[in-house]
Amino acid sequence: MKTPLTTWVPGAAGSHFDVDNLPYGVFSQPGEEPRVGVRVGDFVLDLAPVAAAEMLDVHHVFEERSLNALMAEGRTVRESVRRWVTGLLTEDPERDLVEPHLVPLTDVTLHLPVEVADYVDFYASEHHATNVGRIFRPDGEALLPNWKHLPVGYHGRAGTVVASGTPVVRPTGQRPGGGFGPSARLDVEAELGFVVGTASELGTPVPYHAFADHVFGVVGLNDWSARDIQAWEYVPLGPFLGKSFATSVSPWVTPIEALDAAWVDLPGQDPEPLPYLGPGETKGLDIDVEIVVNGDVISRPPYRTMYWSPAQMLAHLTVNGASVRTGDLYGSGTISGPEPDQRGSLLEIGWGEETAFLADGDEVTLRYTAPGTGGGRIALGDVTGRVEPARG
Amino acid sequence: MKTPLTTWVPGAAGSHFDVDNLPYGVFSQPGEEPRVGVRVGDFVLDLAPVAAAEMLDVHHVFEERSLNALMAEGRTVRESVRRWVTGLLTEDPERDLVEPHLVPLTDVTLHLPVEVADYVDFYASEHHATNVGRIFRPDGEALLPNWKHLPVGYHGRAGTVVASGTPVVRPTGQRPGGGFGPSARLDVEAELGFVVGTASELGTPVPYHAFADHVFGVVGLNDWSARDIQAWEYVPLGPFLGKSFATSVSPWVTPIEALDAAWVDLPGQDPEPLPYLGPGETKGLDIDVEIVVNGDVISRPPYRTMYWSPAQMLAHLTVNGASVRTGDLYGSGTISGPEPDQRGSLLEIGWGEETAFLADGDEVTLRYTAPGTGGGRIALGDVTGRVEPARG
Structure with missing residues (x-):
């Protein structure tokens, strides 16, 4: 069994939304367009600015109003993005970059995450x-x-x-x-x-x-x-x-x-x-x-x-x-x-x-x-x- | 009963695709992106360049790969666009502008016209x-x-x-x-x-x-x-x-x-x-x-x-x-x-x-x-x- 990773996000370790979960959603803050986030503890990580700062080649998929563009990238990208997000939330050197983009859940509106096809x-x-x-x-x-x-x-x-x-x-x-x-x-x-x-x-x-x-x-x-x-x-x-x-x-x-x-x-x-x-x-x-x-x-x-x-x-x-x-x-x-x-x-x-x-x-x-x-x-x-x- | 309008488009008058029909579709020519056209006789009228030349305010809807943007404009626009297209194909002064944008059906590929929702x-x-x-x-x-x-x-x-x-x-x-x-x-x-x-x-x-x-x-x-x-x-x-x-x-x-x-x-x-x-x-x-x-x-x-x-x-x-x-x-x-x-x-x-x-x-x-x-x-x-x- 792998050693569980430990997150620096306040309150997230041991919760139902620890870093072994990391579900994706679409959120907005007042006056802003909906975009893609990931939940950790009682926060949403705003992925678009972090991905842009780290020059991730798929950073545009996080600027969308649904998860469809991210999902369309396929399994390999899905797995890579998950490893990248896990690293952001568990490695101390990343904390200074990432922490300003953690938004309390209470400050956001959550939207339909997927543009449903059939x-x-x-x-x-x-x-x-x-x-x-x-x-x-x-x-x-x-x-x-x-x-x-x-x-x-x-x-x-x-x-x-x-x-x-x-x-x-x-x-x-x-x-x-x-x-x-x-x-x-x-x-x-x-x-x-x-x-x-x-x-x-x-x-x-x-x-x-x-x-x-x-x-x-x-x-x-x-x-x-x-x-x-x-x-x-x-x-x-x-x-x-x-x-x-x-x-x-x-x-x-x-x-x-x-x-x-x-x-x-x-x-x-x-x-x-x-x-x-x-x-x-x-x-x-x-x-x-x-x-x-x-x-x-x-x-x-x-x-x-x-x-x-x-x-x-x-x-x-x-x-x-x-x-x-x-x-x-x-x-x-x-x-x-x-x-x-x-x-x-x-x-x-x-x-x-x-x-x-x-x-x-x-x-x-x-x-x-x-x-x-x-x-x-x-x-x-x-x-x-x-x-x-x-x-x- | 209204006097039927007469079109100048070669072969269209009296056909099943006379100017009382004018259905919309999505077509492409080799090497080009699909876009919206209207059928008259055995031609497709390429609407985007004509609408741009005439500064139609909805000209962008004809540059799309489906009719959805046009259709979303609603009934009033639908009726206005139909009157405009009818004018293009029946009034002689329009002929010089329009005729270069009539593409023979045999030169185009036709696509699924609608992005089907449900x-x-x-x-x-x-x-x-x-x-x-x-x-x-x-x-x-x-x-x-x-x-x-x-x-x-x-x-x-x-x-x-x-x-x-x-x-x-x-x-x-x-x-x-x-x-x-x-x-x-x-x-x-x-x-x-x-x-x-x-x-x-x-x-x-x-x-x-x-x-x-x-x-x-x-x-x-x-x-x-x-x-x-x-x-x-x-x-x-x-x-x-x-x-x-x-x-x-x-x-x-x-x-x-x-x-x-x-x-x-x-x-x-x-x-x-x-x-x-x-x-x-x-x-x-x-x-x-x-x-x-x-x-x-x-x-x-x-x-x-x-x-x-x-x-x-x-x-x-x-x-x-x-x-x-x-x-x-x-x-x-x-x-x-x-x-x-x-x-x-x-x-x-x-x-x-x-x-x-x-x-x-x-x-x-x-x-x-x-x-x-x-x-x-x-x-x-x-x-x-x-x-x-x-x-x-």
Whole structure:
């Protein structure tokens, strides 16, 4: 095991945002344009001026309003930049240069970190899919015939992916039977999101073992869902307006390298999946999630209990030749563990009861932690949102 | 009725690309960057140098690689630019300035005209939905319970929308029961696509009567489909890999104003839709489509037979508060008329027979014409693509 590096940044050592984390985000200060920063402790390091002073050849990517230019540089640059930032924050000779560019988190506004290209949502938790099947089809098989053969997924709306903190207006729409009004079954889905950095070519699948060549990092993700709108519309072409009003993501994108200590074997797959899905190599992430409603933790879904792996989802998404682009985002689907207190949606937590869903004014926060490479734990960015009443 | 304007452009008067058409596209000449042009007759007018010479205040939008900057300017600018271009091509004093910037179509490469933001696909033809229902559920009701209450739709993959002429690689994937290989049921869907110019705000629906404030124009659209992949994957979350490998659009975006003479009453809606869908005001477009396979016209779907209108689809897409962005594209769904020779997909034309689908090397072209404001007919851009064998 490597000796953990020690940072000189006040308060950062031993925190959830120590130098084994270093997630990227987009921040602004009053009167200034948004630009790229990295979080350490309770500070944002303003990367653009430091990179310019050190004559880094990719310094321009930090002057952008999203991480897309940085992410498009590819895996080698991603790893080099991470080593450079780690050096800045751990080596004393750098302190004089760097310290003036540490901005307290309380002084900044955080923005949507990624210009989202395509957004895909999977359905990769067996416990979630089974719970939903039991709730909606109590007399049938809980899992549909295709579920264990492929990671079921669909496209969502990229244009309504919003940054954590953005209020969520209760959606209005058609309900079962053709009624109309504000959704009475507004729900959350606690998910993990994967952000693509390196694009691929149309017509050429991304193999499962190339996951880390293409995926830049992960975000926390709340796939807000209006269950009544969804129930009426989704046969036969899938969820549409029941999901498209808002999807919230964390302001920080945690690079894949920060999760090196978090990989674990997933529970196992039976039947064995097809070769393009890398049978026997299904590694997941040991990320603990907390769902917090109005300050109370109501559930603790464990990501290590998922059925389909992140690499399998990417391999499946592209097996037909579909290309990925810088900024593509794919969600895991609701994370639900086997226990009742590990469910990732209010639909499951309340087992379909009307009273379980969100009221106007409710505030939901998703929190995520994982083992860090320094021996402690790191956090992903929180994903929070408050429900506003329906308009009009 | 207005007296039709007469153009001085050689061969354009009386053609399908007379001055009552004037669609926009993105073109390039060898060694030059792609930029915005307008089609007249068999020429592309290179707008950037003309606009610069005439000191048009929006001249920079023509120097872009997509129409998005032009489209984002909004309806008033769209209408002004159209009047300006019409003047350039009809008034003799302009001829000396303009003629050097007319480039023969044979000398240019045409590109994807729009940087697609979100792509949504509807299912708005009653005849298509009924045919599909009868083929897949011969013993059930042909139409599902929600179909006449709302325009059923779903999100597709924006990143694999390609320009007409791009080869389509036969997709590989899982088939019913978990088999794997190249799709044996590769199909076309003849659709009309609507391109959004003016964005809307998150949380605020676009009313049906604001259609022309937001929609810039229309494209021809082929939503290539792998029926075997789709059949296995689509329950319960809808089509995914069966569609995401390629969606082809015409290189020309026909502005809404060019279709002023094409609006017709649609067949009628029963039950009466909800108020947000503008009951009794369902105007469609009298656009004739031809599906041409290897040079033979195999079907002639009429767009005037659609059930849901373009304005209803936009109102539905946003009723939950979802925003639209410049570059959003929504497709009508397969256009099928009531007669057997008016079907918009090979699935319907062959009524599910395996032999009806596309073979490697097949070339499909969709052609579209509509009444023009000049008394004749105008054409949308053709949408063409040749099937290449599966890879790997």
